[in-house]
Amino acid sequence: MRCFECGGELIRTAGDVRMTKPDGGLVIFTGVPLNECRQCGEQYVSGEWSEKIGHLLRRADQLSAKETLTVPVIAVG
Ligand SMILES: [Zn+2]
Secondary structure (H helix, E strand, O other): OEOOOOOOEEEEEEEEEEEEOOOOOEEEEEEEEEEEEOOOOOEEEOHHHHHHHHHHHHHHOOOOOOOEEEOOOOOOO
16 A cells, blocks of 8 residues: 555554544544654554544443543554
């Protein structure tokens, strides 16, 4: 897999993903597996994880603003 922005090499890492809920509240998912471009730093969340984040985000509607959710880091590769 290559970076869609610059064609650079992607490396597997993990980091924080910040999402904004429809009501404007911020939700931070920590330890999400990411593919990061070595050249431009663009970050890509895998399709599987963007689905999981979507599910969590819908549940997050019941949480207060600025609540932080921690998703477990799973081994990739
Ligand atoms: Zn790039």
